[in-house]
Amino acid sequence: MDQQMIRMVPIGINVVMSIFTFFLTARLIPSLKETFITANLCGQDMSKRDREKKIPEALGVVCGCTFLITMFLFIPVPFSDHILKNAEFPHNEFVELLAALLSICCMVLLGFADDVLDLRWRHKLLLPTVASLPLLMVYYVNFNSTTIIVPKPLRYLLGFSVNLGILYYVYMGMLAVFCTNAINILAGVNGLEVGQSLVIASSILVFNVVELFGNMWKAHLFSIYFMVPYIATSLALLKHNWYPSRVFVGDTFCYFSGMTFAVVGIIGHFSKTTLLFFIPQILNFLYSVPQLFKLVPCPRHRLPRYNPKTDKLNPSVTIFKKSELNILARLVMWIFRTFKVVDWQEDSEGMVTCNNLTIINFVLIKLGPLREPTLTTILLVIQIAGTLLAFVIRYPLASVFYDV
Secondary structure, eight states: OHHHHHHHHHHHHHHHHHHHHHHHHHHHHHHHHHHHHHTTOEEOOTTSSOTTSOEEOOTHHHHHHHHHHHHHHHTTGGGHHHHHTTOOOOHHHHHHHHHHHHHHHHHHHHHHHHHHHOOOHHHHHHHHHHHTHHHHHHHHHHTOOOEEEOOGGGHHHHOSEEEOTHHHHHHHHHHHHHHHHHHHHSOOSTTHHHHHHHHHHHHHHHHHHHHTTSTTHHHHHHHHHHHHHHHHHHHHHHHHHSSSOSSOOHHHHHHHHHHHHHHHHHHTTOHHHHHHTTHHHHHHHHHHHHHHTTSSOOOSOOOOEEETTTTEEEOOEEEEEGGGSOHHHHHHHHHHHHTTOSOEEEOTTSEEEEEOSSHHHHHHHHHOSBOHHHHHHHHHHHHHHHHHHHHHHHTTTHHHHSOO
């Protein structure tokens, strides 16, 4: 019972602080809108009839800052029992918490720099890697465990476990890059970035609660400390970003969210499970590969086209000459056409009109034109379905591949 109380009291304090943070964030966002517009951090909503209205951008930085303030104030709470009893202080856990907050803080700063300076894609890949370095260093000092358990079907070839060495750190660095950019490329309609992030965060929180009374309870307790205030601040942001959006979240929120998920996955030792909650983002990335790697022409913005007459969204397209595609591009697009996952139209002169390769446009070519809130809701239902699949893989199917 004492151990359970030790776990529950900090969680209770964290929840109370998060409730205050929700109301603070929900109040700050509308009050700061004009400040952002004055600083020219604003844009137009291309999916509305009134495109002249200025919408403040990068309000995700408010969400990130209130989250960090809450976590800074929370720092003494998990260690209060050691302080009051004058017991041996858990320096390793303290350093983990500080390193995690440092990585998130760096990502919020770099994300806001991206919103202000409009950095190139190569910088978007570099920034999460740099921000994750404090986290990787702490992992090296405290754990340095780079051994993975081999799935049962492969054990006759590789043995029970394999030590990946430095490749494991490369994997963790790539996890931070993927988490931040995967949310960023599945965007373009009101509420989608925040909505998908909330589903992922809630999924991680449920997983942490399920595992809280297991052998790795400290790692999952650490994750809960981060997920609860994150959900609180994101809910406040969603209130203003849902259709019709009064604010845009900017790249800051995507970077902040992705790094937060990467932090709890790495320090909590459940990075593979974290990736399972990104199933829709992984599918979207794979679907987008031909455009992301320039096999097929990729416009700067791939958001759906708005039809003001119907007030509905249609799939956006890219137009190119078929003769411009190399052999690999033709093979990939032939596969996509064979499985009917693209809308491919080719005229007699070899000019091709193809939908932009995102799940957003895929839903529109399969279901037809949709109103923006309907489209967002469908995409979030897909995200929830991905979470349910992730839990099926993590629990019932895990015994097929691992000794659990």
